């Protein structure tokens with residue numbers, strides 16, 4: 001969902017309306033907070049419950065405002081309408097790009113004093129500072145770091161085909177052809193715009209490399225977009241779709257994960273929030289499932305993060321509750337307990353790996369190595385690399401490309417360039 005430049009002015013307008021309305025609308029009662037998020041799958045809910053229980057122990061009355069829909073595909077629209085009406089929740093779980101847009105509109109409280117007293121700067125993953133801070137204020141409280149560039153594979157099926165997850169897309173196609181000949185769905189996936197954009201981004205990254213990903217998506221360099229590499233990425237992506245099933249349209253990501261769990265499909269390319277589903281299903285890494293980097297991205301840590309953004313306008317008790325929730329979310333204990341269940345790794349770099357599952361432990365080690373090697377790659381699809389209106393241009397084109405088998409790579413390139421020029 002793109003928050004366009006037009007809607008940015010709505011946000012600014014909301015800042016005025018909101019400033020006048022919401023103090024009146026917020027009850028001054030005990031630390032009752034309305035908390036909006038989109039974590040409704042098994043693993044997501046189990047992880048968020050860690051935060052909820054810790055908050056209630058600190059005296060917060062948690063009014064849950066969950067909005068189902070993977071990656072916030074519905075929640076961000078609900079939030080924008082609430083903000084435009086001058087009636088935002090006390091806090092929203094959102095990505096870095098949304099944090100910056102609401103901070104830019106002056107709608108988020110500044111937690112710099114808490115950041116200083118809790119010494120967050122000393123422990124936070126340095127990649128997250130770009131979104132945790134805005135214009136000298138501390139506006140985003142990170143829950144985690146997620147890693148979108150994973151393949152989740154059914155161990156029993158993979159063992160029938162040699163046991164190795166393909167580390168490039170040509171090997172994936174060879175393996176997929178053998179699976180299709182045996183009536184096995186090689187790739188479980190969900191045909192929703194956010195999922196298709198994520199798959200497309202990972203195919204482009206795996207096929208064309210980190211430098212091209214930066215030029216084409218982060219810099220929107222016309223010579224990179226209007227290139228043979230970009231056309232090749234679209235053609236590979238088109239071929240990948242041939243290894244999914246015909247019922248993928250609008251399938252939720254966690255239902256695709258279940259297909260891998262149940263042996264209805266061999267693999268899923270999805271972020272490590274899928275790990276939370278395997279964990280909540282009581283399945284074991286190595287014996288039930290395999291986690292590997294998506295084809296061509298070994299050694300790269302593609303990342304996105306989830307943050308609390310705390311909205312202004314509450315009374316004294318409410319603000320106290322927001323500060324309490326921010327502090328406990330960043331605490332070492334909660335960071336460990338939450339991320340073990342969420343499938344992500346902590347936003348803090350000082351958390352031991354021993355409580356994590358094997359895939360989580362590998363992730364913590366890989367993050368440290370990628371920080372050293374300069375191979376942390378902010379995910380464009382997951383709102384961690386560009387503003388939502390830029391992301392929206394690419395998402396709209398990829399969605400059309402998936403929906404229209406006759407659409408060519410040339411047409412896709414032209415539509416991206418036209419869309420960027422229209423911003």
Ligand code: GAL
Pocket residue numbers: 038039044069070071072146253273304305306382
């Ligand atoms: C991502 C989000 C994750 C996970 C996933 C599926 O965008 O950062 O925390 O929830 O969507 O909903």
